[in-house]
Amino acid sequence: xxxxxxxxxxxxFFSVLIxxxxxxxxxxxxxxxxxxxxxxxxxxxxxxxxxxxxxSLNRYxxxxxxxxxxxxxxxxxxxxxxVGGIWLNRxxxxxRALRSAQAHLKAGGVLGIAPEGTRxxxxxxxxxxxxxxxxxxxxxVPIVPAAIIGSQRAIPKMLTFRRPLITIRFGxxxxxxxxxxxxxxxxxxxxxDEIMSHIAHLLPPDYRGVxxxxxxxxxxxxxxxKAD
Numbered sequence: 001x002x003x004x005x006x007x008x009x010x011x012x013f014f015s016v017l018i019x020x021x022x023x024x025x026x027x028x029x030x031x032x033x034x035x036x037x038x039x040x041x042x043x044x045x046x047x048x049x050x051x052x053x054x055x056s057l058n059r060y061x062x063x064x065x066x067x068x069x070x071x072x073x074x075x076x077x078x079x080x081x082x083v084g085g086i087w088l089n090r091x092x093x094x095x096r097a098l099r100s101a102q103a104h105l106k107a108g109g110v111l112g113i114a115p116e117g118t119r120x121x122x123x124x125x126x127x128x129x130x131x132x133x134x135x136x137x138x139x140x141v142p143i144v145p146a147a148i149i150g151s152q153r154a155i156p157k158m159l160t161f162r163r164p165l166i167t168i169r170f171g172x173x174x175x176x177x178x179x180x181x182x183x184x185x186x187x188x189x190x191x192x193d194e195i196m197s198h199i200a201h202l203l204p205p206d207y208r209g210v211x212x213x214x215x216x217x218x219x220x221x222x223x224x225x226k227a228d
Contacts, residue, residue, distance in 0.1 A: 006082045007060050015055040018048075021158040026056045027169045034058065037105040037141045038173060041132055041195050043203065044114035045123055045152035048166075052151060053112050054083070056168045064112040065101060090117065098135060105139040115195055123152045124209030125200055133191035137179050143195055145171035147202035169202045 018024055040062070042053065050064060063084040071077045071087065080087075086104070088097040105111055113135070115128035136143055149167040157164040176194060179187040197216035200208040201224070211217055 004060065010079065010082060011054060011060065014051045018051060018055055021161070021163060022154060023163050023165045025165065025167045027167065029058065029170060031170045031172045032058055032144065033173060035108065037108045037139065038110055039105065039132060039136055039141055039143050040110055040112040040146055041115055041143050041199060042112065042146040043125055043148055043199055043207070044116055044119050045148055046119065046154060048151045048154055049148055050112070052148060052166065052168060053146070057110065059110055061109040062112055063104060063109060065097060101135055102139050105141045115192065120209070123207055125196065125207065125211050127210055128192050128196045130188040130192045132195055133176060133188050136176050136191070142173035142175050144173050145195065145198035145202060147199060149204060149207065171198050171202050174198065
């Protein structure tokens with residue numbers, strides 16, 4: 001069976017499953033580019049987040065960086081391989097994974113990534129790692145911020161057919177300024193904060209965690225109020 005057909009079948013399967021067991025609310029889909037490569041940067045609350053994004057997007061060329069520890073699960077390993085997932089060794093600087101991610105983006109694909117690097121234990125944003133900013137600089141693609149709300153408590157409710165409300169919200173694409181060799185570390189931190197500020201701006205206040213009072217988040221919030 002061709003990989004594209006498998007992707008379509010998996011998307012249909014997860015779409016029926018998720019929409020049957022939850023109330024999925026997808027907002028601001030008009031912000032999603034219909035073509036061309038981009039980085040989809042999102043917060044991370046649950047093992048449900050990846051399939052939620054997969055069914056919410058309007059494209060089939062979405063893949064993601066996935067921790068190698070999940071290869072131990074044969075079902076999960078098969079699904080991730082079927083959708084072209086990129087296995088990432090989080091214990092080291094995985095240059096192979098980064099090259100694969102960069103190639104996917106330059107070929108016009110969508111790459112999903114959680115800058116925090118792990119699931120939040122209490123649904124609030126954690127300090128992010130700089131890998132997404134580095135990948136964006138190397139690939140020269142836009143960032144699309146995304147917010148997931150409600151997935152952290154969804155599975156127990158889904159198992160008892162209580163259909164939890166889960167919201168996916170997409171922000172407008174934006175580009176990051178280029179890195180300067182002389183100030184590379186500071187620039188990576190600046191760009192990472194910019195990504196996380198856009199994600200935090202899309203989230204409810206109690207989800208914003210360490211970025212709740214970041215000046216850039218407050219600026220984005222104020223500009224939205226002014227626009228209204």
